[in-house]
Amino acid sequence: MTNLRHVMALAALTTGLLAQETNADPLLVAQWQQVLERGLEDGRAHDTLARLVAAAPHRLSGSDGAAAAVEWARAEMTRLQLTNVRLEKVMVPRWVRGTATATVVGTDEPLGVLALGGSIATPAKGLEGDLVMVRSFEELRALGDAAKGKIAFLNRPMPRTLMDTFRAYGQAVPQRSNGAIEAGRVGALAVLVRSMSTRISETAHTGAMAYDPTVERVPAAALATAHADRLGKRIAAGETVRIRLTMTCETHPDVESANVVGEIRGTTHPDEIVLIGAHLDAWDVGHGAHDDGAGCAHVLEAMRLIRALDWKPARTIRAVLFMNEENGLRGGTTYAADHLAELPRHFAAIETDRGGFVPIGFDTTATGAKRDLIARLAAPLRANGMGAVIPGGGGADISPMGPHGVTLIGLLVQSHRYFDHHHSDRDTIDAVNDRELQLGACALAYLATALADAR
Amino acid sequence: MTNLRHVMALAALTTGLLAQETNADPLLVAQWQQVLERGLEDGRAHDTLARLVAAAPHRLSGSDGAAAAVEWARAEMTRLQLTNVRLEKVMVPRWVRGTATATVVGTDEPLGVLALGGSIATPAKGLEGDLVMVRSFEELRALGDAAKGKIAFLNRPMPRTLMDTFRAYGQAVPQRSNGAIEAGRVGALAVLVRSMSTRISETAHTGAMAYDPTVERVPAAALATAHADRLGKRIAAGETVRIRLTMTCETHPDVESANVVGEIRGTTHPDEIVLIGAHLDAWDVGHGAHDDGAGCAHVLEAMRLIRALDWKPARTIRAVLFMNEENGLRGGTTYAADHLAELPRHFAAIETDRGGFVPIGFDTTATGAKRDLIARLAAPLRANGMGAVIPGGGGADISPMGPHGVTLIGLLVQSHRYFDHHHSDRDTIDAVNDRELQLGACALAYLATALADAR
Numbered sequence: 001m002t003n004l005r006h007v008m009a010l011a012a013l014t015t016g017l018l019a020q021e022t023n024a025d026p027l028l029v030a031q032w033q034q035v036l037e038r039g040l041e042d043g044r045a046h047d048t049l050a051r052l053v054a055a056a057p058h059r060l061s062g063s064d065g066a067a068a069a070v071e072w073a074r075a076e077m078t079r080l081q082l083t084n085v086r087l088e089k090v091m092v093p094r095w096v097r098g099t100a101t102a103t104v105v106g107t108d109e110p111l112g113v114l115a116l117g118g119s120i121a122t123p124a125k126g127l128e129g130d131l132v133m134v135r136s137f138e139e140l141r142a143l144g145d146a147a148k149g150k151i152a153f154l155n156r157p158m159p160r161t162l163m164d165t166f167r168a169y170g171q172a173v174p175q176r177s178n179g180a181i182e183a184g185r186v187g188a189l190a191v192l193v194r195s196m197s198t199r200i201s202e203t204a205h206t207g208a209m210a211y212d213p214t215v216e217r218v219p220a221a222a223l224a225t226a227h228a229d230r231l232g233k234r235i236a237a238g239e240t241v242r243i244r245l246t247m248t249c250e251t252h253p254d255v256e257s258a259n260v261v262g263e264i265r266g267t268t269h270p271d272e273i274v275l276i277g278a279h280l281d282a283w284d285v286g287h288g289a290h291d292d293g294a295g296c297a298h299v300l301e302a303m304r305l306i307r308a309l310d311w312k313p314a315r316t317i318r319a320v321l322f323m324n325e326e327n328g329l330r331g332g333t334t335y336a337a338d339h340l341a342e343l344p345r346h347f348a349a350i351e352t353d354r355g356g357f358v359p360i361g362f363d364t365t366a367t368g369a370k371r372d373l374i375a376r377l378a379a380p381l382r383a384n385g386m387g388a389v390i391p392g393g394g395g396a397d398i399s400p401m402g403p404h405g406v407t408l409i410g411l412l413v414q415s416h417r418y419f420d421h422h423h424s425d426r427d428t429i430d431a432v433n434d435r436e437l438q439l440g441a442c443a444l445a446y447l448a449t450a451l452a453d454a455r
Numbered sequence: 456m457t458n459l460r461h462v463m464a465l466a467a468l469t470t471g472l473l474a475q476e477t478n479a480d481p482l483l484v485a486q487w488q489q490v491l492e493r494g495l496e497d498g499r500a501h502d503t504l505a506r507l508v509a510a511a512p513h514r515l516s517g518s519d520g521a522a523a524a525v526e527w528a529r530a531e532m533t534r535l536q537l538t539n540v541r542l543e544k545v546m547v548p549r550w551v552r553g554t555a556t557a558t559v560v561g562t563d564e565p566l567g568v569l570a571l572g573g574s575i576a577t578p579a580k581g582l583e584g585d586l587v588m589v590r591s592f593e594e595l596r597a598l599g600d601a602a603k604g605k606i607a608f609l610n611r612p613m614p615r616t617l618m619d620t621f622r623a624y625g626q627a628v629p630q631r632s633n634g635a636i637e638a639g640r641v642g643a644l645a646v647l648v649r650s651m652s653t654r655i656s657e658t659a660h661t662g663a664m665a666y667d668p669t670v671e672r673v674p675a676a677a678l679a680t681a682h683a684d685r686l687g688k689r690i691a692a693g694e695t696v697r698i699r700l701t702m703t704c705e706t707h708p709d710v711e712s713a714n715v716v717g718e719i720r721g722t723t724h725p726d727e728i729v730l731i732g733a734h735l736d737a738w739d740v741g742h743g744a745h746d747d748g749a750g751c752a753h754v755l756e757a758m759r760l761i762r763a764l765d766w767k768p769a770r771t772i773r774a775v776l777f778m779n780e781e782n783g784l785r786g787g788t789t790y791a792a793d794h795l796a797e798l799p800r801h802f803a804a805i806e807t808d809r810g811g812f813v814p815i816g817f818d819t820t821a822t823g824a825k826r827d828l829i830a831r832l833a834a835p836l837r838a839n840g841m842g843a844v845i846p847g848g849g850g851a852d853i854s855p856m857g858p859h860g861v862t863l864i865g866l867l868v869q870s871h872r873y874f875d876h877h878h879s880d881r882d883t884i885d886a887v888n889d890r891e892l893q894l895g896a897c898a899l900a901y902l903a904t905a906l907a908d909a910r
Contacts (some may be wrong), residue, residue, distance in 0.1 A: 416888060
């Protein structure tokens with residue numbers, strides 16, 4: 001659209017866009033406006049993300065890339081002149097993807113596959129089996145012996161009708177997490193899981209999976225949604241589809257890695273902590289730009305903004321870039337264990353791990369007066385559609401602190417595009433918009449400071 | 456993020472995300488839910504857009520591509536089994552871009568430039584001049600004779616601090632619209648205008664500009680923001696920067712084109728019209744995927760959804776794909792003139808011309824009871840953050856109906872990414888997300904039907 005008169009009229013009229021009645025504290029409104037303007041005028045979140053993915057494009061726990069990411073993050077926090085910059089040791093698993101190939105036997109039609117994280121390899125020469133397609137574990141179990149010696153093909157899509165794609169993910173992802181266990185139970189040779197994506201494409205999406213020590217381990221791979229649809233139609237039409245799958249994954253002994261920590265010390269209550277965190281590790285496909293490079297950029301940019309604005313929070317704001325969220329959560333569990341004595345002085349912990357999209361609000365474990373406080377602090381963001389406060393878990397890395405009474409908060413962002421990119425080759429920085437990413441950093445800087453100053 | 460327990464907990468808890476108290480009519484809520492679910496489950500908006508940009512990637516008014524777009528749109532409406540599918544004749548300008556090149560004299564450093572739409576050519580051998588940089592017309596006028604024989608360089612950025620990038624556009628775009636007139640007044644040889652974009656890149660963004668018959672015409676080009684910043688720094692440091700600019704644009708006589716119209720006839724008040732519109736023409740760089748291919752896809756998909764749901768609106772819903780929004784608005788003015796007698800029976804006109812992003816609400820010229828009606832109808836969308844109703848102009852194509860008393864409504868969407876792509880090579884379909892585009896079509900289908908059924 002270009003019509004000038006029209007644009008000028010709109011410019012005048014949309015000033016109050018979405019400026020609902022929020023009854024927000026004018027001082028908090030001013031603080032939000034200050035960080036929003038500074039962040040949009042002179043934001044560095046996207047630059048920070050660009051430097052992270054350049055320094056460590058692949059940073060799966062235990063890899064050289066993850067070690068490079070740890071060193072990069074320490075250097076960044078030092079450059080930002082944070083206090084008490086340190087590495088906190090975490091022992092992490094080391095799984096190496098190797099290669100994965102799959103073809104339809106007879107046609108040599110190649111399929112978009114990726115090993116699931118933690119899978120065993122196939123035999124070196126690969127394995128071959130007919131697909132048995134199901135949409136649920138109940139269907140798989142009902143097959144009984146009919147699945148024996150076959151490849152279990154779990155083809156339940158993420159439901160597209162849900163507005164919140166994380167809900168859709170929650171409904172489909174047990175296929176990935178537990179598919180190998182269920183396939184092993186019925187004597188299948190391997191399991192092929194439809195990729196967790198709302199997009200129909202030839203790109204496979206990886207992710208974590210588990211084995212059960214009491215069940216035979218079988219190789220597990222993700223299949224691109226376009227190929228899952230194509231094979232699904234052929235099978236539904238009565239065709240027998242036979243697949244050859246070859247994967248060379250390796251699991252090595254645990255290695256030492258670290259959470260990276262830095263602080264802005266509180267002026268009046270330095271021993272009380274508001275933690276802001278994200279995870280530094282990422283799957284080794286794509287560059288983890290949204291998952292969770294965006295969260296790392298949010299955290300580092302929030303710390304930069306707080307310093308740049310010369311805000312002096314009463315409590316300490318502690319940035320933690322956790323290691324190993326994707327395949328073990330060792331960073332999160334180690335932090336909670338190592339800081340056990342200090343957890344009662346954690347006033348709140350905020351996690352950002354939903355991508356670099358437009359913020360919509362926060363979820364929190366808080367109830368009662370603490371929940372009301374968070375809602376009051378978030379009120380200024382409601383004028384921008386970013387201040388919803390709903391019940392929720394906050395995030396995986398901070399979750400081990402929950403049982404110790406720490407208030408957990410998660411930054412929520414729009415979820416429509418997340419699963420186009422998540423855990424795939426498509427999770428690259430060109431998919432992260434500068435302004436959208438920056439808004440998340442502004443929201444995080446604001447809420448962390450407001451919590452650090454709250455009476 | 457992958458931690459399963461965490462995801463499952465969130466899935467349960469975020470069901471009510473943003474489900475504010477809306478006091479919406481339960482029947483309207485059901486209607487919105489119905490179109491939302493159908494649209495997300497089995498949406499075709501993105502496919503429709505893909506077919507448009509394949510059939511007519513470049514469709515500037517008067518071009519062969521625009522003619523192909525008209526034929527494509529007629530065929531689409533026929534395929535959708537709309538009623539009274541027709542072309543309504545519109546005479547449109549025909550400006551042909553040709554080529555544009557610019558280099559820094561002495562270095563032969565190439566610059567990202569595009570002719571502004573409607574510009575005259577430079578002499579065939581190009582023209583050369585020192586840049587005089589200003590940030591406002593006041594500064595340019597104050598230069599007086601100092602600008603004579605120079606190239607006026609209008610380098611005022613779109614302010615990044617505004618949440619609504621259309622406001623930022625409104626503040627900067629007079630440089631583009633009127634820059635050639637102001638430059639001609641001070642005797643400049645040509646005008647180079649900083650691209651209208653919130654992104655710093657080497658891609659130039661074109662757009663419409665005007666001449667004043669009383670002022671000498673000078674060639675006008677847009678300069679990529681990254682180059683504008685680079686040259687701006689050199690000039691600010693006192694350097695003289697001399698530019699060679701060559702453009703081969705041509706203006707031809709007007710040619711015949713058309714608005715493309717199709718209807719779903721009203722069941723009880725077929726003579727009363729709810730119009731939904733977008734513009735079929737686009738600038739001839741990129742593919743006009745967001746501007747306004749997305750709007751065309753919204754309109755066609757809304758019509759498809761209404762039919763697929765077997766809704767039977769009381770009033771007629773009329774889809775209009777307007778020609779020549781970008782450089783003349785002839786489609787909009789011709790529609791208003793040709794339908795003058797019928798305008799009193801236009802219950803409302805809704806335009807979508809802000810890209811295929813997540814909807815946030817509507818702007819409208821309506822006041823009083825009509826405004827209250829629109830707010831009541833939009834209430835169900837507020838649960839999804841898409842139901843704001845604010846004062847505004849609706850859109851350029853429908854604006855000529857405003858003075859005749861037609862209620863104008865515009866579909867508002869999130870604006871953060873729009874000016875990354877707008878009027879540039881980057882306005883391609885890979886920048887349009889399937890779900891985000893589809894949500895706009897759902898919102899449009901819903902509101903059009905609700906208005907068509909309103910008492």
